[in-house]
Amino acid sequence: LLNRYSTAAKALTTVNVNGKAFEADDYTNITPKIASYLNSNLHLKKNHPLSLVRQRIVNYFYTFRYAGNPEFSVYDNLNPVVSTKQNFDDLLISLDHVSRAKSDCYYINRGMLLRAHMTAHQSELLRSGLNNFLMIGDVYRRDEIDSTHFPVFHQVDAVRSLHKERLFPNQPDLEIFEPQYDTKNPFTFKNTISDPMKQSCHTLEATKVMETQLKNHLIGMVKTLFGKDIKHRWVDAYFPFTHPSWELEIFYENKWMEVLGCGIVRNEILVNAGPSNTIAYAFGLGLERLAMALYKIPDIRLMWSNDSGFLTQFENKDLDAKITYKPVSSYPQCTNDLSFWLPENLSIDTFMNNDFYELVRGIGGDIVEQVKLKDKFVHPKTKKHSLCYSIVYRHLERTLTQEEVNRIHKDIEVAVATAFNVVIR
Ligand code: FA5
Ligand code: MG
Known part of the structure; x- marks a missing residue:
């Protein structure tokens, strides 16, 4: 009896996600339906449009070499179950920030959630000693379901951090940090973001060189995907984890579409996770939006289709081949x-x-x-x-x-x- 009682009590207070049991609490709002999307790995699925776009983006970033080796390493298999520390705290997202709301995220409990963005892995990878990397995977947000929104979508995030020697290879007299900032005692300096051009710890030269690299790398990416004539614009933005920050929009089918957010990584994050004597850029983009625009896929739900009429349209194609999706009938096969x-x-x-x-x-x-x-x-x-x-x-x-x-x-x-x-x- 006791045994039966305790099993029943346990069933009420634990939640199983990805084969692991977690204590449920007043924050638990993950549903079995949402949990069922875990491990789908559409971004790795052969011939899937999201996988095609992923490969094209990865190939583009592989063209950046240092001493003959690719600059960016790629992580596309990171566990989507993350802590609030990873998803928010490490990224300087304040305790009262709207993005933490229960109404916006899938919480497993007060401490754990399904990552709401790939940036959730930024600090752990920096901490492991990486300087240049891409993070690719599924992210989860509570949202409506319509032709452009789905509670699960996919992002490619990146970080590129450079030491002074790499940032200014031909100008050894230039510095990343302002003279008042002591890299050995970073916490004695109050880093502010009141100047729209830069963080107070950084020199303007370092910020501008990094900003130029960031923007050139991203424009190069959208030109690789959409062709050299693609119209684009930069829009000032705000993210708690970057400053300055921008969004990149492309002009597509007669309207401006936001494809990514980016900026110069807040120095506090680099100090906490290392490498603290570098300056870094970061960005995060949505794979669905790019794939829908590239292949003219009208509805985001099609990404989840197992219908061969959908998937075969992307089969056995040269990665850079122009593919235009042809709608399939919705009557059953x-x-x-x-x-x-x-x-x-x-x-x-x-x-x-x-x-x-x-x-x-x-x-x-x-x-x-x-x-x-x-x-x-x-x-x-x-x-x-x-x-x-x-x-x-x-x-x-x-x-x-x-x-x-x-x-x-x-x-x-x-x-x-x-x-x-x-x-x-
Ligand atoms: C972020 O998620 C930031 N983590 C991006 C970032 C990373 C900024 C690193 C700075 C540095 P945002 O919520 O705007 O930002 O999402 C980034 C991109 O994901 C968007 O530009 C868009 O392409 C895509 N995206 C966001 N929400 C959705 C959605 N509901 N459906 C499809 N794509 C989406
Ligand atoms: Mg946005």
Whole structure:
């Protein structure tokens, strides 16, 4: 009885996230539905539009080299379960800041939440000794669900920090810090952000060199993605963890779209996490927005689609290929398999796939959305060759019944058997 009682009591007060139990409290608001998105890793999924954009961004940042090696290391597998210290405190986000509100975040309890931005990992990676890095992953915010908002989206964040020698390679007399600021005793100096141009600890030269690098790197990135003629503008912004701060907007389909926030990292963060004698830039961008604009994907929910009509549009493409998404009907798909033995004069390697596809389309018409090779094998005893294809059916204007699909599928079987002299299995 006692045992049963304590189990029941426990069930009421713990919450399981990512295979770990956490104490629930008055802040707990994570739902099973939201927890189910964990580990989806769309940004790493083969042929997924978010993954394509991620790879293009990573490749762009790999072009920055120092002594032959890539400057930026990439972290795309960091645990989205973070502490309030990581998500807020380490980033100088005040205790009463709106972004901490229960109404905006998915809290596991008062101390833990699903990261609301990738910047949550900035201090831990700095602390581990890194200077230049990208952080890529899923972030979670309580928000409405419409064509541009979804409670889970993906961000690429970055930090680049430079020592004086790297910042001013040809001007050894220039300094990162104002003379009043003592890098050995950083806490004796009150760093302020009242000057819109820079933090009070930094020299104007250091801030301007870093700002120029930041802006050039980011403009280079959007030009790599959208082409060299993309129109852009910088908008002054505010983030508790950077100063000065900006947002980059691009002119896309007749309106300005914000794609990222960025700025010069607040020196307090570098002092707390190291490297304290450097100046750094940081930025954070949304992958969904870039992918939607690049590929003309009209609805953010499509990113979560398992519909092959969506995913195959991004398949086997050269990374830089221009892909324009073509809307797929929202009526359900029906998938039937077709397997057959090849005649003796044909092998699994000489069978003409394209002829087969044409024949299938010829009979099935527009309702054949996709034909994909599912399996091929050679029978160990008879040495007969066998192929199996999946045919995906979908009508653009209505729901197909299974009987209707079966009839068409049967017609295809008969036609294929005749045309290619195969034996349906
Ligand atoms: C941040 O998340 C900051 N951490 C970015 C940053 C990092 C600034 C480092 C300075 C230094 P923000 O909430 O504005 O900022 O989000 C950054 C980007 O994520 C936005 O520009 C946008 O591209 C994307 N984004 C934000 N909210 C959404 C949303 N609901 N849906 C899709 N994309 C979003
Ligand atoms: Mg913003």
